[in-house]
Amino acid sequence: MSRHGIITDTDKKYYSGSRDMKYIIANFKSNKNRPEHEAWMKVFRLSFPQFAKGKENLSVVLCPSAPFLSLTSDILREDDDNENVHLGSQDISPFPAGAYTGAVGTKNLEDLFVSYAIVGHSERRTYFHETNNDVANKVREARLASITPIVCVSRETISSQANALEDADRAHVMVAFEPIDHIGTGIADTLDDILKVRVLVKEAFGDVPFIYGGSVDPHTDKELLTHPDIDGFLIGSACLDAREFIQLIHLVS
Ligand code: PGA
Numbered sequence: 259m260s261r262h263g264i265i266t267d268t269d270k271k272y273y274s275g276s277r278d279m280k281y282i283i284a285n286f287k288s289n290k291n292r293p294e295h296e297a298w299m300k301v302f303r304l305s306f307p308q309f310a311k312g313k314e315n316l317s318v319v320l321c322p323s324a325p326f327l328s329l330t331s332d333i334l335r336e337d338d339d340n341e342n343v344h345l346g347s348q349d350i351s352p353f354p355a356g357a358y359t360g361a362v363g364t365k366n367l368e369d370l371f372v373s374y375a376i377v378g379h380s381e382r383r384t385y386f387h388e389t390n391n392d393v394a395n396k397v398r399e400a401r402l403a404s405i406t407p408i409v410c411v412s413r414e415t416i417s418s419q420a421n422a423l424e425d426a427d428r429a430h431v432m433v434a435f436e437p438i439d440h441i442g443t444g445i446a447d448t449l450d451d452i453l454k455v456r457v458l459v460k461e462a463f464g465d466v467p468f469i470y471g472g473s474v475d476p477h478t479d480k481e482l483l484t485h486p487d488i489d490g491f492l493i494g495s496a497c498l499d500a501r502e503f504i505q506l507i508h509l510v511s
Contacts, residue, residue: 278315278486279315279316279317279467279489279490280315280316280317280489280490280510280511281317281318281319281432281467281469281489281490281491282316282317282318282319282490282491282493282506282507282510282511283318283319283321283346283374283376283408283434283469283471283490283491283492283493284318284319284320284321284493284497284503285321285348285376285379285471285492285493285494285497286320286321286322286323286348286497286498287323287348287381287494288323289323289498290322290323290326290498292325292326292329295322295326295329295330296329296333298498298500299330299333299500301500301501301504302500302503302504303333303337303340305500305501305504306318306340306343306504306507307337307339307340309504309507309508310340310342310343311339313342313511314342315511316342316507316511317342317344317490318342318343318344318507319343319344319345319346319373319374319408320334320343320344320345320346321345321346321347321348321374321376322348323348324347324348324349324362327345327347327367327370327372328370330345331345331370331371331372334371335371344371344373344374345370345371345372345373345374346372346373346374346375346376346408347362347367347372347374347375347376347405348375348376348379349362349375349376349377349379349382349396350362350363350364350367350375350377350396350399350400350405350407351363351364351396351399352392352395352396352399353395353399354399363399364399364400364402364403364405367403367405368403372405373405373406374405374406374407374408374432375396375400375405375406375407375408376408376410376434376492377393377396377397377400377407377408377409377410378390378392378393378396378409378410378411378415378419379410379436380410380412380436380438380441381441383415390415390418390419390421390422391422393409393419393422394419394422394423394424394427397409397423397424397427397431398424398427401427401430406430406431406432407427407430407431407432408431408432408433408434408469408492409423409431409432409433409434410433410434410436410471410492411433411434411435411436411459412435412436412437412438413435413437413455413458416435416455416458416459416462416463417458417462419462420462420463421462428463428464428466429463429464429466430466431463431466432466432467432468432469432489432490433459433463433466433467433468433469434469434470434471434492435452435455435456435459435468435469435470435471436470436471436472436492437451437455437472439472440472440473441471441472441473441494442473442494442495443472443473444473444475445473446470446472446473446474446478446479446482447470447472449479449481449482449485452470452482452488453485453487453488456468456487456488467489467490468487468488468489469488469489469490469491469492470482470488470490470491470492471491471492471493471494473495474491474492474493474496474506475493475495475496475502475506476496476502476505476506476509478509480509483506483509483510484509484510490510491506491510493506
């Protein structure tokens with residue numbers, strides 16, 4: 259892995275044309291304190307490696323809250339057999355290193371082996387008033403640091419967000435379709451709807467990995483979970499219990 263980690267084998271494989279990679283991205287949001295996060299990691303480490311053995315096309319991305327990135331990085335590096343597991347940040351500063359109190363920038367993430375960053379999540383857009391331009395700046399910062407941005411969009415922001423990105427950045431992101439009405443509601447969007455949006459995303463961004471997020475859990479329709487045109491899932495509530503998360507990984511991969 260590189261210092262930040264974009265040159266992971268999984269990325270190399272994806273961008274070199276393998277179309278069957280499945281990404282399962284755990285977004286812990288502002289949940290868990292340190293003992294709870296350590297307990298989660300303990301359960302995950304006990305069960306995940308045996309299950310993942312030989313599954314080269316499975317990429318699990320753990321996005322803990324910022325205070326636990328360092329801890330998670332250290333824990334992941336204790337194991338040699340977790341090449342399917344990567345570290346992601348839930349957000350990233352739109353600014354370079356400097357006087358930006360409270361912001362976590364790419365400089366702060368150096369040497370933590372952060373490979374991915376979620377940007378433009380609807381909760382950031384709603385509660386922190388982030389705009390498409392803010393997201394574009396975050397994408398630029400991430401890319402400069404060789405971190406793969408996972409750009410979240412709703413149906414309404416697909417084309418405006420794609421247009422806000424620099425041409426050079428647009429083809430190097432992953433796009434997560436996150437319909438606001440389906441986040442945290444317990445009811446995922448329909449496969450039909452998701453596949454229609456996938457077409458719009460490919461038109462606007464090009465042939466980038468397409469992720470779906472919004473109430474995905476082990477009860478989600480199996481056809482949706484295993485559909486070959488969906489490159490992965492962004493999981494909120496259903497990642498908080500490590501056993502439920504691993505069960506979900508079983509169903510997807
Ligand atoms: P949810 O969250 O799985 O709890 O709906 C998904 C997300 O916000 O990424």
